[in-house]
Amino acid sequence: MSKSRKHGIFAVSGDVVALTTMNREEVRNAITIETALETVFKQMKIGGNRERTIQSYDYIFKQFIEINKLEYVEEITIDSIYHYLDSIEVSQRTKLIRLKSIKAVLSKFYNNGWFSDRFWTTIQIRVDKEVKSGAKLSDIEKLLQLIDQTTFIGFRDAVAIKLMYKTGIRIRTLGELKERHIDFENLVLSLDGSTLKNHKHLKLPIDDEIANMLKTLIQLNNGIRNYYGTENFNVFITQNGLPMNTSKSSNFAISKQLNKYAKRFGLQNINAHAIRRAHAKNLLEKGASIALISKALGHSDLAVTTQYLDLDVEEVATNLRDFL
Structure with missing residues (x-):
């Protein structure tokens, strides 16, 4: 073979x-x-x-x-x-x-x-991050005027918008906000690590107007939860009494509402991030330091805060002149 x-x-x-x-x-x-x-x-x-x-x-x-x-x-x-x-x-x-x-x-x-x-x-390519501008105060005020606050959804959204603009609170934190986080006596939001991106404790002041709106919202929430038989202590809930961040049908409902309002009323740059940036710019215009603004926003470093502020060349030159 x-x-x-x-x-x-x-x-x-x-x-x-x-x-x-x-x-x-x-x-x-x-x-x-x-x-x-x-x-x-x-x-x-x-x-x-x-x-x-x-x-x-x-x-x-x-x-x-x-x-x-x-x-x-x-x-x-x-x-x-x-x-x-x-x-x-x-x-x-x-x-x-x-x-x-x-x-x-x-x-x-x-x-x-x-x-x-x-x-x-x-091999690396450097690309400057696109800076998103903050919402205009005039647009925020116009939106609050146009929202029908005689309905639960409308009033809830108005409270959320005012709270975001006044405190700079993130939309995710807004969904996690509980009644225990509101200190009505001292007029502050006392946010623990479970609600914040950086997991650190933070206190944010609120004014009497926001406090009264929050009290009214909590009363409305109690009525809705009793009607639907739901149990939670979230400040911002869906019209069915469910927490926003766990509801499969209405997750981030306020974000969706903001998009609807912007299209319905023809408003530019109305979203949660833009409102948060508007809060940061408002603090700067009132004299707050970048370090203080960074702390209030819960940022990890000042570089993120400067992006939020979206300062142009003329603004920088004008502000620096005060220190010459």
């Missing part, structure tokens, strides 16, 4: 033997980018990635290899990535998105053993 017949299905061809004797570097360099992408995208599909994500990676990476005229994985270098970024005429923000996509694909190449190091990680 011949040697090849003896081994049968276990016989190994000469080509495969030659391949196994190649060193790791030669195997890596033999892979075309097209083959590598097919493998990676199959892995992504098995891993549960959305088809839309895969298509986006495919488009960006093929644009990258087309601009650089690349064919093999080994031809991809840090210079080719820089060349691609310099060649595309898009905004810095779009370049950042495309760089992230390329890095994601290259990381998968690395995980498959086609690269010996992650040289692309050193």
Whole structure:
């Protein structure tokens, strides 16, 4: 019996033997980018990635290899990535998105053993954060006038808007606010760590107007909870007596209401974040220091606070002149 017949299905061809004797570097360099992408995208599909994500990676990476005229994985270098970024005429923000996509694909190449190091990680694109301006006080006042406060929803929303503007409280914290957090005697909100993003205790002053509105809202809440048989001590609840942050049907109901009001009344920049920023700007205009504003907003550092204040060049120059 011949040697090849003896081994049968276990016989190994000469080509495969030659391949196994190649060193790791030669195997890596033999892979075309097209083959590598097919493998990676199959892995992504098995891993549960959305088809839309895969298509986006495919488009960006093929644009990258087309601009650089690349064919093999080994031809991809840090210079080719820089060349691609310099060649595309898009905004810095779009370049950042495309760089992230390329890095994601290259990381998968690395995980498959086609690269010996992650040289692309050193490439960075700096993009200035888009500064969102605060709501105008005139728009907030107009909104409060237009809301029908004779209904529970309307009154609740009006109290929420006033409280956000007067204290700068976050919309998430608003949903977690309990009756025990309100000190009516000393006119402060005493917020414990469970309600705040930074998990630190914070006290925020309120005025008599806000205090009276909160007392009225709590009375209305009691009537609604009794009617629907619900039990909770949340200050802001749904029309069915449920806490906002746990209701599947009305989660962040006030945020949705603000969007509706903005469209209905033709108001620009009316949302929870914009109202919070308006509170910060109001404090600054009244003479509060950035350090104090930062503390009141519960920010981790002053850089976040300065973004909230959205100061332009002229404002900075005018304010600095007082210290000359």
